[in-house]
Amino acid sequence: MxxxxxxxxxxxxxxxxxxxxxxxxxxxxxxxxxxxxxxxxxxxxxxxxxxxxxxxxxxxxxxxxxxxxxxxxxxxxxxxxxxxxxxxxxxxxxxxxxxxxxxxxxxxxxxxxxxxxxxxxxxxxxxxxxxxxxxxxxxxxxxxxxxxxxxxPVDAAQPIVTSDARPAPTPDLTASSDVAATLAATGRAVLSDLAFETGSTTLPGTDYPSLAALADYLRANPEVTVALVGHTDAEGGAEGNMAISRRRADSARDLLTGPYGIDPARVETYGVGFFAPVAPNDTPEGRETNRRVEVVITSTP
Structure with a gap:
């Protein structure tokens, strides 16, 4: 046996x-x-x-x-x-x-x-x-x-069986002009033109294509609510980065509900610090990528 x-x-x-x-x-x-x-x-x-x-x-x-x-x-x-x-x-x-x-x-x-x-x-x-x-x-x-x-191992007796499904086309999460398409496909998108220096929480000016595209999407879909989620790189402590990331999300919300005219009741903000990176933090490019604000759809059908 x-x-x-x-x-x-x-x-x-x-x-x-x-x-x-x-x-x-x-x-x-x-x-x-x-x-x-x-x-x-x-x-x-x-x-x-x-x-x-x-x-x-x-x-x-x-x-x-x-x-x-x-x-x-x-x-x-x-x-x-x-x-x-x-x-x-x-x-x-x-x-x-x-x-x-x-x-x-x-x-x-x-x-x-x-x-x-x-x-x-x-x-x-x-x-x-x-x-x-x-x-x-x-x-x-x-x-x-x-x-x-x-x-x-290449000489193993057991084959590897993969699923029958084919990968879905992957939208570009960092393309500001594709915010609407990305939200529709994945439920979230990176607002990549909202650039922050290490430790900074302010956004200079009001002209941001990603926020304009998000505002257009929200006006076209009045039932949708969203959360703006701030992220930091890994420099500094966890508690401080949590606060910084929330203030970054608040800065984006101030513009979205101010100059872009979206109802504040439809936009929440959160900060997750450095706990959800999308790139390694050991290079300047990686840290810059991680300092970001994402939009996430929070409403359900």
């Missing part, structure tokens, strides 16, 4: 997982031969990891998940892996993983395909008969993101 079970596992495919909620495939890649690191412990002056060579298949799914936690999305996926015979090697949650440092040591697809909120993510790695797989799950602003990466 043990031999039969072992042979079954060798022949069984690394099946595509069933997402816990209706999801859109935002990224699908299949590399015939590469190396990929799978974390085996939390970040502590370095990342314990296993580097595996072979065929890499990676997919990212995005889903509407209002009120869901990363664990609620991860748990059914973990159960599926264990039912397929995968051995869980390591799993962790945001700060226990090592927070910011862990996030940027692992290989995660970049926004807008994948979004990792540093205060709300989970990681899991598992192995089976020479193959390794990992999950990165995060929730933010009512959406959930799941990245699965699987590497199987």
């Amino acid at each position: 043990r031999l039969a079970a072992a042979l079954w596992l060798l022949a069984a495919p690394a099946a595509a997982l069933t997402m816990p909620l209706p999801a859109t495939l935002t990224l699908s890649e299949d590399l015939p031969l590469t190396s990929y690191r799978f974390a085996t412990g939390p970040y502590d002056d370095g990342l314990p990891a296993e580097t595996v060579e072979g065929r890499l298949v990676r997919e990212v799914h995005r889903m509407a998940a209002p009120g869901a936690t990363p664990l609620q999305l991860l748990a059914p996926l973990r159960d599926q892996l264990e039912a397929e015979g995968w051995e869980i090697v390591f799993t962790c949650a945001d700060r226990a993983c090592g927070g910011f440092l862990f996030r940027f040591e692992i290989d995660v697809a970049r926004a807008p395909e994948m979004f990792v909120d540093l205060s709300a993510y989970r990681y899991l790695s598992a192995r089976r008969d020479g193959a390794w797989t990992s999950l990165v799950v995060s929730t933010s602003a009512g959406e959930g993101y799941v990245q699965r990466a699987t590497v199987a």
Whole structure:
């Protein structure tokens, strides 16, 4: 019986997982031969990891998940892996993983395909008969993101099965002129022309194409409400950055509800500091990218 079970596992495919909620495939890649690191412990002056060579298949799914936690999305996926015979090697949650440092040591697809909120993510790695797989799950602003990466040795008996879905076209989250299209497609958009220096919370002038486009969108959709969410780079402390990010969102709201004439009751503001970066903070370009204001649709049909 043990031999039969072992042979079954060798022949069984690394099946595509069933997402816990209706999801859109935002990224699908299949590399015939590469190396990929799978974390085996939390970040502590370095990342314990296993580097595996072979065929890499990676997919990212995005889903509407209002009120869901990363664990609620991860748990059914973990159960599926264990039912397929995968051995869980390591799993962790945001700060226990090592927070910011862990996030940027692992290989995660970049926004807008994948979004990792540093205060709300989970990681899991598992192995089976020479193959390794990992999950990165995060929730933010009512959406959930799941990245699965699987590497199987090129001579492995088990194939890797990918989902049948094709990635949806990805709108440009940083194009001011595409604010309306991006909001319609993803429910959020970066107002990229709202530029802030490190530590600054003020916006000079009133002429911002992204705010004009957002105002046009809100006038054309009077039932929609939004939140403006401020972000900072990682310089400075968490508490100060939370306050700065909120004031940045407030600055954008002042313009949107003042010169652009939008009803203040339709616009909330929040600040999340440096807990939701879209780029590494170890370069000036990355820090500039992270200092941003995003708009998120908060109304529901």
